[in-house]
Amino acid sequence: IRYGKEIGAGKLQVTLNTADSTFRINVRDLRFRDETFERFLLLGKFRGPDTLYLSDFLASKGEGFIEGKGLVSLRGPWMEIHADVRGIAFHRDFVLGGRVDLTGKPGDFDLTVDGGYLNWKNLSLDGIYLSGEYDGGLFRADELRVENQRLFLTLRGTFSASGQDLDFRTEFLDLSLLDAFGVKGIEGTAKLRGRVSFERGKLVNAEIAGSSVGLVFRGLEAGTTSVYYEKKVAGGKLSLSARHLAFQEIQFDSFNFLVLFGEKSWFAARAEGKDALFNLRGRWRKKGRAYVIELTRGQFRSPPLRVALGAPVRFEVSADTVYLSGDDLYLGKDGIVRHIEGFIRRGKDEVSLEVDARDFDLSYLRRILGAETPLEGNADFRMTLEGALSDPYIIVDASLEKPIFGDFAFDSLELKGRYGSGSLVLSNLKIYEGGKPSWAYAEIPALLSLSPLHFEILDSGLIRSGVYTEGIDPTPFLKHLGNFLVVDGGVLTLDLRVEGDVKNPVFSGHFSLKAREGTITSINSYLSDFYARGHFEDEIVFFDTISGLSEKGRLLGFGRLRMRGLAADSLDLTFRARKIPVSFGPDMNGIASGTVVLRGPLPRFWIIGDIYLDEFAFVAPFGRSGGGGGPSPSPVRYRLRIKADNNVFLLNELAEMEFSADLELKKEDDINTLLSGKLELLGGSFLYLDRNFNLTGGEVVFYNQREINPTLDIEGETTVAESILITLKVQGTLQEPEIHLTSTPPLSEEDIISYLSFGKPFNEVPLSLSDLELIKRRALNLAEGIISKELRRRLRIQELEVTTGLAGEDPRFTVGFYLSRNFYLRYTHDILAVEKDVFQARYRLSRRVSLYAERDKEGAFSAGLELTLRF
Numbered sequence: 001i002r003y004g005k006e007i008g009a010g011k012l013q014v015t016l017n018t019a020d021s022t023f024r025i026n027v028r029d030l031r032f033r034d035e036t037f038e039r040f041l042l043l044g045k046f047r048g049p050d051t052l053y054l055s056d057f058l059a060s061k062g063e064g065f066i067e068g069k070g071l072v073s074l075r076g077p078w079m080e081i082h083a084d085v086r087g088i089a090f091h092r093d094f095v096l097g098g099r100v101d102l103t104g105k106p107g108d109f110d111l112t113v114d115g116g117y118l119n120w121k122n123l124s125l126d127g128i129y130l131s132g133e134y135d136g137g138l139f140r141a142d143e144l145r146v147e148n149q150r151l152f153l154t155l156r157g158t159f160s161a162s163g164q165d166l167d168f169r170t171e172f173l174d175l176s177l178l179d180a181f182g183v184k185g186i187e188g189t190a191k192l193r194g195r196v197s198f199e200r201g202k203l204v205n206a207e208i209a210g211s212s213v214g215l216v217f218r219g220l221e222a223g224t225t226s227v228y229y230e231k232k233v234a235g236g237k238l239s240l241s242a243r244h245l246a247f248q249e250i251q252f253d254s255f256n257f258l259v260l261f262g263e264k265s266w267f268a269a270r271a272e273g274k275d276a277l278f279n280l281r282g283r284w285r286k287k288g289r290a291y292v293i294e295l296t297r298g299q300f301r302s303p304p305l306r307v308a309l310g311a312p313v314r315f316e317v318s319a320d321t322v323y324l325s326g327d328d329l330y331l332g333k334d335g336i337v338r339h340i341e342g343f344i345r346r347g348k349d350e351v352s353l354e355v356d357a358r359d360f361d362l363s364y365l366r367r368i369l370g371a372e373t374p375l376e377g378n379a380d381f382r383m384t385l386e387g388a389l390s391d392p393y394i395i396v397d398a399s400l401e402k403p404i405f406g407d408f409a410f411d412s413l414e415l416k417g418r419y420g421s422g423s424l425v426l427s428n429l430k431i432y433e434g435g436k437p438s439w440a441y442a443e444i445p446a447l448l449s450l451s452p453l454h455f456e457i458l459d460s461g462l463i464r465s466g467v468y469t470e471g472i473d474p475t476p477f478l479k480h481l482g483n484f485l486v487v488d489g490g491v492l493t494l495d496l497r498v499e500g501d502v503k504n505p506v507f508s509g510h511f512s513l514k515a516r517e518g519t520i521t522s523i524n525s526y527l528s529d530f531y532a533r534g535h536f537e538d539e540i541v542f543f544d545t546i547s548g549l550s551e552k553g554r555l556l557g558f559g560r561l562r563m564r565g566l567a568a569d570s571l572d573l574t575f576r577a578r579k580i581p582v583s584f585g586p587d588m589n590g591i592a593s594g595t596v597v598l599r600g601p602l603p604r605f606w607i608i609g610d611i612y613l614d615e616f617a618f619v620a621p622f623g624r625s626g627g628g629g630g631p632s633p634s635p636v637r638y639r640l641r642i643k644a645d646n647n648v649f650l651l652n653e654l655a656e657m658e659f660s661a662d663l664e665l666k667k668e669d670d671i672n673t674l675l676s677g678k679l680e681l682l683g684g685s686f687l688y689l690d691r692n693f694n695l696t697g698g699e700v701v702f703y704n705q706r707e708i709n710p711t712l713d714i715e716g717e718t719t720v721a722e723s724i725l726i727t728l729k730v731q732g733t734l735q736e737p738e739i740h741l742t743s744t745p746p747l748s749e750e751d752i753i754s755y756l757s758f759g760k761p762f763n764e765v766p767l768s769l770s771d772l773e774l775i776k777r778r779a780l781n782l783a784e785g786i787i788s789k790e791l792r793r794r795l796r797i798q799e800l801e802v803t804t805g806l807a808g809e810d811p812r813f814t815v816g817f818y819l820s821r822n823f824y825l826r827y828t829h830d831i832l833a834v835e836k837d838v839f840q841a842r843y844r845l846s847r848r849v850s851l852y853a854e855r856d857k858e859g860a861f862s863a864g865l866e867l868t869l870r871f
Helices: 175-181 362-369 475-480 749-758 769-794
Strands: 011-017 022-032 035-046 051-061 064-073 078-090 094-105 108-120 123-135 138-147 151-160 163-174 186-199 202-217 220-232 235-247 250-261 265-272 277-287 290-302 305-309 313-317 321-331 335-345 350-361 375-387 392-405 412-420 423-433 436-450 453-457 462-472 485-501 504-520 525-538 540-549 554-564 567-583 588-601 606-619 637-651 655-667 674-688 691-705 711-720 724-733 737-744 799-803 812-818 823-830 838-844 849-855 861-867
Touching (some): 123 175, 392 436, 485 525, 540 567, 737 749
Parallel strands (some): 606 637
Antiparallel strands (some): 022 035, 064 078, 235 250, 250 265, 265 277, 290 313, 305 321, 375 392, 412 423, 462 485, 504 525, 540 554, 637 655, 799 812, 838 849
């Protein structure tokens, strides 16, 4: 069924009942202009010859529907319609809903919408109220109000096919609503008011004023902003001001922008901050469908960036193309872009640009690219860009002074290169360092895009490169090879060629390295007059010889380093050493000889070998936890057999012991160094109770513990009163030593301590109070290790400490235990009764609340409520 050009239907069914004057109209696929309703149902009754009562009508479209009732007079005609609209989708994906009331003639009616809502793309608004009048093609909105959490808008005006004339006011606008209109990523709130007029879709008059708070847009942030826009037939203006403006790391306290347009159009912008300044002026005009913009003054400063215009720069901007040309664009203090000319056509992904620059600061390029790798120096260059923005063709001819690229630094550099179709070619690269030249060339698979800005070296494809140098700093190359060797004052001579697939390139050439000083990092071995020579073969770097001198000996080595791609993968090096310094942690240092192999994947390679210790010192205190070998994590593993006939010393504040050694040093993870084996005591001394005991024999046994805490069995002796021999036995462990004293002839402990302290038996010494305290302390010292160990074994206590003091502090006894799940008691007793006994009681009311009571060593009591806060 068709009726004219705008109405049609797939199927029409009409039922009339003349008995009760009712009717039923059922339509399938009702088409009205560009919209189609799958079903339209109309039920009603004739009231007289010219009046229809619509008891119910229903129109459905997709998941939405319109349902209502009304009255239609055929004389006039005249109508009164009341309908509920729910989720009806119209042209351009508009989804509408609400309560609609319509009264009047088909060409002249009043319209009211209440409880309305609108969904369009990702825009969703509810709380819509509309009241207005339609008359002969003109709709007059008496009030349009939108009131919800994201928008509070009131609008009045007229709508027609020829134009619109509107007054509006927003008390609140969530700026993220603009996302539906293509303004992506904007945040903040705004207030606006104004009047706008359109004629056939074109803005002819406008006056808009407003402000915003918390504006965020594409890296730009503003605390507060205000805007005013005015447009008339002869021209207009736009002014914008902001406080506390920030763009990335650049901070401005104030920003002002003004544009005037008309016969003479110009613009000005200025922003100021503590360390930043932005100042721009220029003219603009319309040229056909394009705009011509001429920057007459420009200045930008934000350390380390500094840009200024020495002459006007001209832009011509059309829908998809930007042409630009200019001279004397100053960068930094002395840098200048002499000439820049070309165009960027974004819509067609096309660029054509020529740049001629002098003293260009490379740190600017690092900031533009957002690179983390250090990039410094000044460059003179000529550059041409052609082709697609996503894959341009680039030619560069440049010379650089004092360039720094990551770990590489040179006096000067000259290069000619090009990029195109996934390949970066450096046809001629000449480097000067220390007055000596180096040459290089390279052809590397790479990916460069200017939109979006991106650059990377690809991990697949063919590579062809070469380097020849007469002498440069080797530090960056050694770092690239895993930093197993660190040198100072070194010179690297290199003739290297790399060809083949990036993942498995073939190396050829040779090298030599000389340095005043060198350190093999895995064993902290310091050497002088370091020398290495080798060659490249396929994916292997061969070290034909490695040598270095120590104060008393020398190191000789050879081996190879296997590469995977352009990075070191594994090593196999053999060293033969004679009296070189070694270190396995801050407390384990000495001089060693022997053969050591460094083998395995980097960085978790193994050090395997047999070492003879010419000299070695191990520092570990009695009574405290020792180290685990390495104080900080390291991926290097050890498996070393260590022997020594003598000159292995265990040192601390009480002892100097010399041993022979038969040990195995192992490190099988990133943290723990394990030591096993035995040290046989050769001699030494032990200070105890102010007496030096000459050590006569014993051993120290290590049992593969993560902490250095060997078992002790050491004997020593000293003579008092000319003929009494007192024997000292140190047993237990290094962290918990147990000390026993005996004598020949046999004496009581009181007499032994008295002889050691005063040179006489206890009953012959006229003891003062201080002398008596001294004996009590030293007697308790003797029992300290045994008491702590035995009490912990026999009692179920959480805390036990017997403080006797090898250094002579007041002896105390402390015990702590739980009387119940929530009640903890801690008690400290001063054995010599110099201070008051200390106790602490704590009862936990809840996980974060406790009651406490305590008495300190002065005898003062305190109590209170304790709160635990976690943050």
